[in-house]
Amino acid sequence: QVQLVESGGGLVQAGGSLRLSCVVSGRTRSTFGMGWFRQAPGKGREFVASISWSAISTYYADPVKGRFTISRDNAKNTLYLQMNSLKPEDTAVYYCAASRSGGASMNYIEYDYWGQGTQVTVSS
Numbered sequence: 001q002v003q004l005v006e007s008g009g010g011l012v013q014a015g016g017s018l019r020l021s022c023v024v025s026g027r028t029r030s031t032f033g034m035g036w037f038r039q040a041p042g043k044g045r046e047f048v049a050s051i052s053w054s055a056i057s058t059y060y061a062d063p064v065k066g067r068f069t070i071s072r073d074n075a076k077n078t079l080y081l082q083m084n085s086l087k088p089e090d091t092a093v094y095y096c097a098a099s100r101s102g103g104a105s106m107n108y109i110e111y112d113y114w115g116q117g118t119q120v121t122v123s124s
Contacts, residue, residue, distance in 0.1 A: 001027060003025045004023070004024055004098060004114060005025070006117060007020070007023075008020040008118060012121070012123070014086060020094055024098060030053060032099060033052050035049065036049045036050070036081045036094060036097075037095045038093065043092075047061050048068065049068055050104040051071070051072055052103055053074075053103075067084050067085045069081070088123065089122075094118050097115070
């Protein structure tokens with residue numbers, strides 16, 4: 001059993017910053033690939049960023065490149081997403097996910113475990 005718990009969401013003004021965290025517990029594996037996805041009201045779940053188990057590979061969706069940074073601390077079983085220069089269009093529920101494959105997949109289908117999500121709201 002693997003559990004993922006996100007935190008760090010909230011309400012912020014446009015141009016502000018937030019840092020999301022995701023703690024992985026249970027039968028944890030530092031070799032999990034990890035990712036962040038988001039879902040805005042009325043839209044499907046979309047890829048935000050991903051990182052391989054070794055942190056050598058990272059990928060970002062075009063809308064967040066240069067503003068968001070994904071990182072991980074395997075000793076703490078924690079994934080992070082630093083979000084800067086936030087825009088109203090970043091408003092969504094943000095989910096972290098873990099993949100047994102260990103890679104930095106951009107495809108949600110390849111993720112095996114999901115958190116419950118944390119709300120991020122950016123006001124204009």
